[in-house]
Amino acid sequence: MxxxxxxxxxxxxxxxxxxxxxxxxxxxxxxxxxxxxxxxxxxxxxxxxxxxxxxxxxxxxxxxxRDLTLIESCYEFITRYRQCHLTTDEKSKLALPMISSACPGWICYAEKTLGSYILPYISSVKxxxxxxxxxxxxxxxxxxxxxxxxxxxxxxxxxxxxxxxxxxxxxxxxxxxxxxxxxxxxxxxxxxxxxxxxxxxxxxxxxxxxxxxxxxxxxxxxxxxxxxxHGSSGGYAEIIFRYAAKTLFGKEIVGPLNFKTIRNSDFKEVTLEVDGETVLKFALCYGFRNLQNVVRKIKAGKCEYQFLEIMACPSGCLNGGGQIKPKAGESAKDLIQSLELKYMENVTEADPLxxxxxxxxxxxxxxxxxxxxxxxxxxxxxxxxxxxxxxxxxxx
Ligand code: SF4
CATH class of the missing domain: 3.40.50.1780 (Rossmann fold)
Structure with a gap:
């Protein structure tokens, strides 16, 4: 085929x-x-x-x-969160972290290399x-x-x-x-x-x-x-975070989310605090080095995130292997910067819902x-x- x-x-x-x-x-x-x-x-x-x-x-x-996949992902996250937090059943507590499923590079790696323990964490949304x-x-x-x-x-x-x-x-x-x-x-x-x-x-x-x-x-x-x-690889973490903050904690987040860089620019996290307690913790995790680190933590039961937007390529889909290569004299880094700016040029940000x-x-x-x-x-x-x-x- x-x-x-x-x-x-x-x-x-x-x-x-x-x-x-x-x-x-x-x-x-x-x-x-x-x-x-x-x-x-x-x-x-x-x-x-x-x-x-x-x-x-x-x-x-x-x-x-993609807007449809984002909406289905929001609902899946809320279902998993409730399953995880409103139960004493140990098996249901393994419903989180939920991991995004839009990257076939990551899915292929998970299916071939990581085995059955990781698959239940991956979102079922196509x-x-x-x-x-x-x-x-x-x-x-x-x-x-x-x-x-x-x-x-x-x-x-x-x-x-x-x-x-x-x-x-x-x-x-x-x-x-x-x-x-x-x-x-x-x-x-x-x-x-x-x-x-x-x-x-x-x-x-x-x-x-x-x-x-x-x-x-x-x-x-x-x-x-x-x-x-927004979000050059789909905006999964951002949209689900906003939806979960509103649905689960009644917090409407206005303005851009404050993603903090952890370790390197391809690993960022965002948190929501309510009454001094961290109630939501999501991460963007791009590139194989970062994703290998995070799956090791999941396997050891030490992952602190409830949602992970995992993409196999460093810098995500804008930097995919099928994209047009840099022109002569242009560095890969410069091209990515141009792509990130161009991606939303004259594109109005809109709520998928x-x-x-x-x-x-x-x-x-x-x-x-x-x-x-x-x-x-x-x-x-x-x-x-x-x-x-x-x-x-x-x-x-
Ligand atoms: Fe995954 Fe890279 Fe393909 Fe995007 S371009 S879906 S990050 S392999």
Missing amino acids: LEKQSLDEFLSSINKGKAVIVSVSPQSRASLAVHFGLSPLQVFKKLTTLFKTLGVKAVFDTSCS SPQQTIGAIIKNHICQMLCIRPEDIYHVTVMPCYDKKLEAVRDDFVFQVEAQGEKITEVDSVLTTGELLDLVKSRSVDFASLEESPLDKLLANAAEGGHLYGV ENPIIKGLYAEWLDEPGSEKAKKHMHTEYHPIVKSITSQLQNW
């Missing part, structure tokens, strides 16, 4: 009679925006022109599906990539009276590991018992591969016309601007956060990968 995830496969699928839909990540938009000296909104509109010229039917935005796939292949298809097997869904991501995520069996479903197997995401292109496409077609990207956006699944307001959450598209999805399809339908379509499971006897013997 992985060999199918290439530019050639994407281009040939356009001519095979399927309706091709492309979902673009905000990190990829930022990478192209820095590369071409444009704003993320300009990039999104020009990508819409580029893809539609090639024959793509719709171009969507994974910052929209990543924004798989969530938008589930929305398109289940709900949008039904709305538009298109069979899911007649849609070819491609994502543009900052990361090669997203290709591995897309081919997991957990993200394949069947509409009928004997029916065709449907994959939520048929193919993943990295940002760099998209740039290769632009170059191979000799497209003057910066001069392309700007097309209207497909607002069905895009965080684009009527006024024409983009909206979304107020996203009108997501409210519509709950009203028309999922009922409410944490519902049976939401669990079916928006949540998943993880599996420890047991090495075969042969491979274990090879390691001796």
Whole structure:
């Protein structure tokens, strides 16, 4: 399946009679925006022109599906917190820390290397990539009276590991018992591969016309601007922290959160105190060195955090291996700084709970956060990968 995830496969699928839909990540938009000296909104509109010229039917935005994953994550955290704190059952006390699940680099490492003890801590919420796939292949298809097997869904991501995520069996479903197997995401292109496409077609990207956006699944307001959450890797810790502070302790946090750097810039924590007591303690933990330290603490039962936003790449998704590389003479550090500034340029910060598209999805399809339908379509499971006897013997 992985060999199918290439530019050639994407281009040939356009001519095979399927309706091709492309979902673009905000990190990829930022990478192209820095590369071409444009704003993320300009990039999104020009990508819409580029893809539609090639024959793509719709171009969507994974910052929209990410809002849905954030809401489901908030509800999951509150459920786990109550399970952990309002019980005497020792097993239920292991519901925390909850660990974010949006990074396939981290999930792969946990399943292959850490074994079964870590998996119950990982949030069951799917990543924004798989969530938008589930929305398109289940709900949008039904709305538009298109069979899911007649849609070819491609994502543009900052990361090669997203290709591995897309081919997991957990993200394949069947509409009928004997029916065709449907994959939520048929193919993943990295940002760099998209740039290769632009170059191979000799497209003057910066001069392309700007097309209207497909607002069905895009965080684009009527006024024409983009909206979304802060946090270059999704803002999981920040959004869940604010929601938990309000729901569990009645504390509305106004203004930016005060993340303190611990050890290095890729490990930061934020706390909430009530009556002199620390009641919430969350951390951002990026890069393998940091995540290895924190999982060691979890294993030893000494982790003081209730939520961990773990990302495998140092600096998170903006620095993913599939992003456009620094230009000649530009350092990786300078590029990351430019990307962080560009990521939210002209993008209005907005509360996921107020996203009108997501409210519509709950009203028309999922009922409410944490519902049976939401669990079916928006949540998943993880599996420890047991090495075969042969491979274990090879390691001796
Ligand atoms: Fe991919 Fe890196 Fe982001 Fe993880 S942190 S999802 S490996 S880009």
